[in-house]
Amino acid sequence: MEFLTAIFVSPFIEIYEYPLFFIEVVLGGLLAGVMYSLVALGFVLIFKASGVFNFAQGAMVLFAALTLVGLIEHGFPIWLALISTIIVMIALAMAIEKVVLRKLVNQEPIILFMATIGLSYFLDGFGQTLWGSDVKVLDLGIPNAPIEFLGILVNQFDLVAAASAGTLVAVLAIFFQKTRIGRALRAVADDHQAALSVGIPLKTIWAIVWAVAGLVGLVAGIMWGTKLGVQFTLTLVALKALPVLILGGFTSIPGAIIGGLIIGMGEKVAEVFWGAAFGGAIEDWFAYMLALAFLLFRPQGLFGEKIIERV
Template identity: 65%
Template structure:
């Protein structure tokens, strides 16, 4: 039982990180109808910016505090992600209003390769480290209940708490602020929102900025765990099944979908993997997404789209 709980908790913490990346997809799709294939590149670009600024700023400003370097690097990377969001809306999306979904998808693919190349040009292509002080040693809990206790990775636990806190803040933002309500109105009906005076272009800039912040937090966490390298952009591919499972239009779906896939990956690898030779964790999420597509294409929490002709 203790080993099962250990696996379950590990899956929940990993799933929370998947949800964080998937949230970027959902936010942009809800507000603009664009499937942002560049979300993975945004995660990589943000992580590169933070890692490099954390190394540059102490040399430029003449201080040695690691904490101060990380705080200033996070702020600098956040400013850069705001600038990237503004440029994407101003130079790309504004000229593609009311275009076909395939056109918008191809535009985000172009943004992906542009950000990958720009990141390599500005920040370099080496493997960098983000050290935000998260402990690496494990934590043993419930020793009095289970023999040997339950082993919990402190780094994963803190990362999951950070991800959950960001999700909670975004939920409050959408539910309690006038800008959040405007974003929800735009998500429901672009034309109706414009008819009551909601500026569509400004809303798109805001939602891309929010997605940029989400990408920065995700990049910071994944970069701390895995190191900042160009394979980090593939983390978005791990989030695609989460979006399919939860639904492209549902923020709660992104969260619950991430938890389901995180737990499913860990449990299937531990309990089914030995029977089939292992490796099930790599393809489990995609098989689950395929099953969902066959029986409920809009996802578990997505809105069913009905076209009248």
């Protein structure tokens, strides 16, 4: 009885009594969700263009952040370190296309998936060999103090993260929908052979997609790195992107964003108001439970293309 009250009654009383606090929690959750979306976005890009689930996305996030911090530690000014890291990520994408993907054209998606697992281990190791495995502090001068807005406390850093994510998504959306290359990307995702027949060079397109995913990884790496420190656990952040993808659908950029927001908000609200009923630490599994529910009832996600299989 006590348990049921803790689930169905007390949280709502609490919300009713402290509405501002509730809004604060929701807002904090939404902003944290943006950070999940950033990681999920990298997955979506590669999945859209090649149908491959890129297990190495988390490793790319870490690699980008490590490279950036490493260069700053070697005395590069921040802007130069940023540009150099961008170049490194583009070069990395081209190398991946040449060394890994090109050999695997026309292979089953599962083969490509396994290749990305290998890639993920390689990048983890390579990044740490180059730059060391200590926890590094990444400070780009983004303010991190909470500010008060209409009586609600909001973290400035979270606002910056949300703004960067918003910009990134807007640019990507235009890039995908309105340009020749964007159209070519979508074409390649739909049908390799037809894409070749209209003269779309598959290899170039793959290199571009991986480069863009690498850049998105860099942005995610900067945000997460600033928050958690640049270290191996950054790759685990990618795990949190999985439920986001299941909610939003693997093929939808807006899906990745909204999925991230729902998960971020959901787990914060659940933790704060329902945590007590379950003895706390809901945050760790809430996202996965939500994803499981989605898999049962709406496997294509909120925005994914509906899977129609002719039998």
